[in-house]
Amino acid sequence: MRRLDAFVMLYSTLTAMFTATLSLLGEGRPDAYVALAILSYYVSLALTSPSARPRSLQAAVNASLLAVFALIVAYRVYEVLSG
Amino acid sequence: MEARYLVAGVNILTVAGVAVAYALASGSQGLLGAALASATVGVVVAAYGLGGGEPATGLLAGYSASLSSALVKVLEDMDLLTVKPVVYNRGGSMTLVYSKNAPLNVGDPPPQGIGVWRGSPYLAVSLDPLAGEIEETAGGGFRAAAEALSARLGVAGSVHVEEAGGGRVVVVLERVNPLVREALGSPLNPVALAVLAALSSAGGGDARLESMECTAASCRAVVEVSRA
Numbered sequence: 044m045r046r047l048d049a050f051v052m053l054y055s056t057l058t059a060m061f062t063a064t065l066s067l068l069g070e071g072r073p074d075a076y077v078a079l080a081i082l083s084y085y086v087s088l089a090l091t092s093p094s095a096r097p098r099s100l101q102a103a104v105n106a107s108l109l110a111v112f113a114l115i116v117a118y119r120v121y122e123v124l125s126g
Numbered sequence: 127m128e129a130r131y132l133v134a135g136v137n138i139l140t141v142a143g144v145a146v147a148y149a150l151a152s153g154s155q156g157l158l159g160a161a162l163a164s165a166t167v168g169v170v171v172a173a174y175g176l177g178g179g180e181p182a183t184g185l186l187a188g189y190s191a192s193l194s195s196a197l198v199k200v201l202e203d204m205d206l207l208t209v210k211p212v213v214y215n216r217g218g219s220m221t222l223v224y225s226k227n228a229p230l231n232v233g234d235p236p237p238q239g240i241g242v243w244r245g246s247p248y249l250a251v252s253l254d255p256l257a258g259e260i261e262e263t264a265g266g267g268f269r270a271a272a273e274a275l276s277a278r279l280g281v282a283g284s285v286h287v288e289e290a291g292g293g294r295v296v297v298v299l300e301r302v303n304p305l306v307r308e309a310l311g312s313p314l315n316p317v318a319l320a321v322l323a324a325l326s327s328a329g330g331g332d333a334r335l336e337s338m339e340c341t342a343a344s345c346r347a348v349v350e351v352s353r354a
Contacts, residue, residue: 066160073155074159080163080167104174
């Protein structure tokens with residue numbers, strides 16, 4: 044199987060599993076779903092390495108998802124510290 | 127570019143967008159989360175569709191160019207540089223032959239390599255690896271050949287095949303894949319080779335390239351084909 048195919052299959056499967064699990068658990072915070080989808084992305088990327096060198100668009104996706112994940116974590120930490 | 131992933135990513139994004147709108151309207155936080163997770167998948171799949179590609183593609187392109195330049199030197203030394211290539215199809219096994227005396231429907235093609243055949247020097251290359259890629263077109267007619275050239279081999283974004291009479295077929299390729307554009311001027315043109323192999327496979331007979339004119343991103347080839 045081509046590495047890009049393996050990446051897309053693993054990433055979509057992991058995200059679907061996490062989303063279904065969170066939904067069944069009755070999780071109501073949207074950021075939890077997004078955070079796990081982003082984690083799934085990095086896990087899939089590390090396991091399959093779909094590209095030998097990050098192309099500009101993929102590098103932008105990497106940076107954007109990391110920024111979104113950092114914002115989610117920062118917001119949750121702030122919520123804990125302030126509340 | 128991996129068009130199928132780009133299309134899949136855009137579709138996922140569209141569905142996720144509708145789900146986000148519905149979740150916001152209905153106030154369902156769980157659905158909003160699932161929709162945003164789906165949108166993330168859509169963005170990633172579309173981005174990899176736009177910029178994706180196997181890491182070895184560049185290596186294989188360089189490898190092909192290196193071998194091609196060596197073979198062009200051999201063709202030059204054998205005075206076959208201006209000869210139009212012929213593809214012989216014998217039961218799905220295809221052979222590309224450069225020779226000044228290589229008529230269609232000739233019996234068995236010469237063995238792979240260089241030598242003298244029918245009183246003329248020749249260079250023959252087996253196209254069986256390529257034939258395996260397009261074997262589902264076998265006997266499928268020219269529409270199957272066009273489909274193989276665009277969808278299966280990715281030679282060009284749009285391929286039109288028309289019969290021109292007298293056993294000739296005109297193939298028009300538009301939006302030729304940038305990976306093969308650099309080789310369009312070479313005597314061992316991979317686009318010409320793919321066109322001959324696809325037409326030979328689809329028609330079940332032999333094919334000879336009569337002419338090929340290319341601009342920056344499009345090509346028009348006239349091919350003589352023989353029925354099986």
